[in-house]
Amino acid sequence: MRMKTITLEIDGKEVKAEEGMTVLQSAKNAGIEIPTLCYHEKLEPYGACRFCLVEVTKGKKTRLVASCCYPVEEGLVVKTSTKRIIKNRKVLLELILPIAPTGAHKSLAEKYGVKESRFPLEPGEEPSYCTLCGLCVHYCDKIKKWNAVGFQGRGIDRKIVLMSGIGDQCIDCRECYDICDAGKFITLAEEF
Ligand code: SF4
Numbered sequence: 001m002r003m004k005t006i007t008l009e010i011d012g013k014e015v016k017a018e019e020g021m022t023v024l025q026s027a028k029n030a031g032i033e034i035p036t037l038c039y040h041e042k043l044e045p046y047g048a049c050r051f052c053l054v055e056v057t058k059g060k061k062t063r064l065v066a067s068c069c070y071p072v073e074e075g076l077v078v079k080t081s082t083k084r085i086i087k088n089r090k091v092l093l094e095l096i097l098p099i100a101p102t103g104a105h106k107s108l109a110e111k112y113g114v115k116e117s118r119f120p121l122e123p124g125e126e127p128s129y130c131t132l133c134g135l136c137v138h139y140c141d142k143i144k145k146w147n148a149v150g151f152q153g154r155g156i157d158r159k160i161v162l163m164s165g166i167g168d169q170c171i172d173c174r175e176c177y178d179i180c181d182a183g184k185f186i187t188l189a190e191e192f
């Protein structure tokens with residue numbers, strides 16, 4: 001079945017998209033970059049990190065939405081880097097950096113000019129190298145169908161663990177290493 005073509009505007013540019021696509025997908029196709037932390041093209045988006053927030057205007061109403069989950073609509077006006085959005089991303093980076101201060105998060109912080117965080121770790125607390133974005137859990141469940149990685153605990157005790165009964169497949173796979181931008185799997189390496 002032929003998909004309906006939708007016309008929307010992203011950052012002042014007219015963009016054509018197929019019905020059912022998300023704002024993030026249509027922006028990517030149009031060469032407009034929206035930063036993400038919990039999006040993977042092989043997975044259904046689940047909107048956990050809120051780093052991909054954009055402003056959408058429909059009629060007289062403007063609001064912030066997660067672009068990875070928000071479907072394109074005819075006539076939608078999208079802005080990807082207004083002051084409000086940048087401020088939001090900076091606060092998210094301030095929250096993330098003490099927990100996961102290396103790799104992609106460090107680069108993003110540099111890009112957004114975030115040098116310090118107003119939310120430091122408690123004295124004696126170590127970075128967990130995990131933002132609880134859930135990518136490793138979803139990927140192992142939906143793509144690999146192994147459920148070898150999971151969440152454990154609740155609230156501030158919530159963490160990522162390798163589940164019991166991991167087989168040789170993990171030794172050969174390790175795709176979660178590449179998926180995780182926060183460095184968690186380096187700290188879990190001895191469990192493999
Ligand atoms: S270990 Fe990495 S991929 Fe998994 S939830 Fe934590 S930050 Fe996300």
Ligand code: FES
Nearest residue numbers: 038047049050068
């Ligand atoms: S990438 Fe959209 S909420 Fe994380």
